[in-house]
Amino acid sequence: MGSEPIKQKQPQQKVHTYILKERTDAFKNMPLEETLKWMVKFSCHMASEIDFLKQFESEYTKEVGELLSEETIQRYKGLALSLQLPYTNYKAHADAGTLEMLEQGLLVQSWSSLGSLLESTLQMFLAFYYRFYKDSNWNTWNEESIKQIEEKLMGEFKDSLEQIVKDNAAKGKKGLTNPIKKSFLSKAKYILKQKEKLPSIEKITLSDLLDFYFSEDIIKDGEYTKEDLQKVRDYRNAIHTFQKRIIGTWDEFNDYLKYVILLIIEILYRLPDPNPEVTFPEWYVTGKSQLIMQEKVWFNYHLAVNLDLK
Numbered sequence: 001m002g003s004e005p006i007k008q009k010q011p012q013q014k015v016h017t018y019i020l021k022e023r024t025d026a027f028k029n030m031p032l033e034e035t036l037k038w039m040v041k042f043s044c045h046m047a048s049e050i051d052f053l054k055q056f057e058s059e060y061t062k063e064v065g066e067l068l069s070e071e072t073i074q075r076y077k078g079l080a081l082s083l084q085l086p087y088t089n090y091k092a093h094a095d096a097g098t099l100e101m102l103e104q105g106l107l108v109q110s111w112s113s114l115g116s117l118l119e120s121t122l123q124m125f126l127a128f129y130y131r132f133y134k135d136s137n138w139n140t141w142n143e144e145s146i147k148q149i150e151e152k153l154m155g156e157f158k159d160s161l162e163q164i165v166k167d168n169a170a171k172g173k174k175g176l177t178n179p180i181k182k183s184f185l186s187k188a189k190y191i192l193k194q195k196e197k198l199p200s201i202e203k204i205t206l207s208d209l210l211d212f213y214f215s216e217d218i219i220k221d222g223e224y225t226k227e228d229l230q231k232v233r234d235y236r237n238a239i240h241t242f243q244k245r246i247i248g249t250w251d252e253f254n255d256y257l258k259y260v261i262l263l264i265i266e267i268l269y270r271l272p273d274p275n276p277e278v279t280f281p282e283w284y285v286t287g288k289s290q291l292i293m294q295e296k297v298w299f300n301y302h303l304a305v306n307l308d309l310k
Contacts, residue, residue: 020304021223021262027298032254036084038294039257042264043080043117045287047073050128052284053271059131067127067201076120079113083257086110087250107247114253115236118229118260119206122213125267127201134198138212141195153188161185206233219266224259232256265295 030038051073057064086106093102126133161181168175204212210233213219214226235248235256248256268291274280 020302021299022302024298032087032250035254035257039083039261040080042261042291044077045291046264046268047076049271050124056274064127064130079117083113110253111235111247115206115232118232121264122209123201136216138216140198146192146195150192223262228259
């Protein structure tokens with residue numbers, strides 16, 4: 001009797017539908033002054049809306065209140081407002097002899113502020129949805145794995161290092177010394193300690209925030225990619241004067257401002273709608289309407305389908 005043919009596993013189909021924003025020429029060709037103006041409007045409205053909506057959160061109210069304090073909200077808005085200043089100062093500068101030199105310094109300030117605003121935007125959204133962050137296991141290791149590594153680290157591995165130190169001392173060889181061994185073990189134990197629990201939101205770096213958002217599928221590559229937002233981080237690091245850095249141009253700054261605006265728009269749509277019985281403040285209604293009208297100028301919306309074969 002012949003053998004039965006091997007049945008091939010059929011790929012599973014997953015259909016994802018999403019709204020695709022086609023960027024109009026009005027958005028793509030928007031000059032830097034205009035982009036900066038709308039960045040202030042969108043980011044400040046987002047901060048105010050989050051500040052307003054946080055009162056309706058029923059879980060982790062103490063933690064959310066501390067993370068999204070009035071001081072935090074005001075500082076964020078101040079940062080957004082300050083984004084306009086470097087370019088305004090550049091355009092107003094009259095001394096042609098120092099213009100190029102000044103431009104470099106003002107670009108450094110601009111990228112630094114944009115990087116800080118991006119970092120704070122991601123932190124603010126994460127703080128608002130603190131309950132979901134607490135439920136994630138991001139950047140943590142399970143208790144058993146930490147214990148196993150610690151036992152090996154402070155047992156056989158430590159003994160091996162101590163033997164190397166003794167051999168080096170006995171033979172007068174250069175290499176591992178007792179201070180270096182202690183320093184290494186101390187840093188290793190510190191790393192293990194950090195893996196026991198979620199890092200505090202206010203202490204997460206921009207790089208780690210981007211890793212979290214994309215690894216946890218909170219943000220997916222689409223209108224902008226992880227690499228696009230990482231470029232803001234890279235240019236932000238131009239603040240280190242004595243390191244050779246590429247700091248981009250005003251045109252590039254304008255392009256990446258638009259990526260951050262796209263992120264803020266996405267965040268605004270992912271905030272919950274308040275209870276219809278709630279009385280909306282005047283600023284909420286006016287600001288929301290203005291932003292939605294501007295989106296209609298910038299984007300043509302289409303329903304897109306993505307077929308995911310696994």
